[in-house]
Amino acid sequence: QSALTQPPSASGSPGQSVTISCTGTSSDVGGYNYVSWYQQHPGKAPKLMIFGVSKRPSGVPDRFSGSKSGNTASLTVSGLQAEDEADYYCSSFAGSKKWVFGEGTKLTV
């Protein structure tokens, strides 16, 4: 079970858009539409932002969107705001009731 590959960092100015990628294999990201994304501020617990590749939980702004193509999933944050500065992790079901997370991306606004 290898961690999913994410860029270590991403950045954008307030109001801009940024996209974070998450690359796995056909055994995880590419094999299931069960990719989720989590936001983690320093010293805090992760928060679910996207599930099922592109669905938003209640209360998550529609500035956050998700997509997937082949073995790579993506999280796009539009209209960047200062409070979006955080670490972001992708996760995927990996079969056999097991899960895998990405390495994490530090988003700087």
Added chain:
Amino acid sequence: EVQLVESGGGLVQPGGSLRFSCAASGFTFSSYWMSWVRQAPGKGLEWVANIKQDGSEKNYVDSVKGRFTISRDNAQNSLYLQMNSVRAEDTAVYYCARHGDWSFDFWGRGTLVTVSS
């Protein structure tokens, strides 16, 4: 309001054992798969183990298989992780997380486990 509160972490010597717990409230605990997810200092998230609603199925990441045991007590709305033969690389904040729609929809604040002599 869904709440998950971990407790019982601490300092343990290499090769030693530790058991810690997660108290759940605000939802029907017995209706959900539950997981433990850990985060080593300055590192990313790692899924550790999960358990089915009735405790009949348990799954583990390869690195802890045979050393860690996940369990639950639905009458007490509690989730547990028993760690045996611990190693330095098990040092992490351990989060309790509820399984939602093919995701982890609620998380506790975590409990720190430090493996050191």
